[in-house]
Amino acid sequence: MQVTVSDLTKVYPDGTRAINGLSFEVAPGEGVVILGHNGCGKSTLMKCLTGLERPTTGRLELDGVDLARASRRQLRPLRQRIGCVFQKFNMVGNLSVLQNVLFGLMGRRGILASHALTASRESRMAAMEALERVNLAHLAARRTDTLSGGQQQRVAIARMLMQDAEIVLADEPVASLDPKAGREVMELLWSVVRERGMTVLCVLHQIDFAREFGERLVGLKQGQLAFDLPSTAVSDDDITALYQIDSHQEADTDDRTFVPTHRTAQA
Numbered sequence: 001m002q003v004t005v006s007d008l009t010k011v012y013p014d015g016t017r018a019i020n021g022l023s024f025e026v027a028p029g030e031g032v033v034i035l036g037h038n039g040c041g042k043s044t045l046m047k048c049l050t051g052l053e054r055p056t057t058g059r060l061e062l063d064g065v066d067l068a069r070a071s072r073r074q075l076r077p078l079r080q081r082i083g084c085v086f087q088k089f090n091m092v093g094n095l096s097v098l099q100n101v102l103f104g105l106m107g108r109r110g111i112l113a114s115h116a117l118t119a120s121r122e123s124r125m126a127a128m129e130a131l132e133r134v135n136l137a138h139l140a141a142r143r144t145d146t147l148s149g150g151q152q153q154r155v156a157i158a159r160m161l162m163q164d165a166e167i168v169l170a171d172e173p174v175a176s177l178d179p180k181a182g183r184e185v186m187e188l189l190w191s192v193v194r195e196r197g198m199t200v201l202c203v204l205h206q207i208d209f210a211r212e213f214g215e216r217l218v219g220l221k222q223g224q225l226a227f228d229l230p231s232t233a234v235s236d237d238d239i240t241a242l243y244q245i246d247s248h249q250e251a252d253t254d255d256r257t258f259v260p261t262h263r264t265a266q267a
């Protein structure tokens with residue numbers, strides 16, 4: 001699925017300009033990682049793409065359909081093609097793992113087809129196959145909130161497989177996980193999307209993962225494009241400049257504030 005962001009601006013009702021004239025494209029099957037300091041507009045961009053926020057001006061197109069101007073009839077099938085993996089796992093915790101995977105069918109097939117009690121045998125088998133792909137078939141009957149964070153993120157990936165999504169929007173998918181679980185989830189996510197030729201747009205705070213997994217890195221600073229480069233062409237100086245806080249610039253200082261690592265760029 002092709003993503004085209006053209007001169008996108010998002011101003012919140014209180015006047016905060018979260019995105020300011022942003023343009024870039026993602027080709028079908030491409031894996032792009034978005035980087036930038038806290039508050040630079042990454043989540044706002046993802047929210048505009050998932051329909052949680054409306055752009056103020058500019059265009060945001062998925063396969064040529066402008067999300068801000070599309071009718072509900074155009075949007076519905078489009079949304080079914082978008083798989084989401086978020087930092088907070090967005091599971092129904094008191095339901096089983098299998099049920100959460102079956103929910104992936106909801107957009108395309110409706111509530112009955114996606115409910116464990118009424119789903120077809122084929123659907124339940126497909127959900128088990130998706131769980132096998134993420135190595136969690138043995139936990140299908142478990143209450144989802146008893147799983148570790150890494151396991152829950154793998155359930156989210158299985159749900160996305162069930163949904164048969166064409167594009168993955170991942171907003172800090174490993175932010176809540178320890179380094180080992182985070183790596184496992186990144187490796188699984190990327191191998192699944194590669195197998196299926198899916199497009200990926202992934203927000204990360206971990207530079208090492210961004211360089212390793214992203215084919216292209218898009219750096220955002222104050223809602224604008226700082227760089228858009230193949231990951232091998234992004235230098236340590238590019239990264240340092242991206243996270244440099246200008247004196248006039250207000251920055252969030254929550255516990256997710258990123259400290260850039262200094263590695264030699266693989267130019």
Ligand SMILES: Nc1ncnc2c1ncn2[C@@H]1O[C@H](COP(=O)(O)OP(=O)(O)OP(=O)(O)O)[C@@H](O)[C@H]1O
Nearest residue numbers: 012014016018037038039040041042043044045252
């Ligand atoms: N609903 C809102 N109303 C007003 N301002 C908002 C709203 N949501 C976000 N903002 C502001 O928009 C700017 C961009 O926020 P956003 O969450 O997109 O940044 P981010 O790059 O995802 O940050 P982080 O890395 O901390 O998640 C920030 O200044 C934020 O305070």
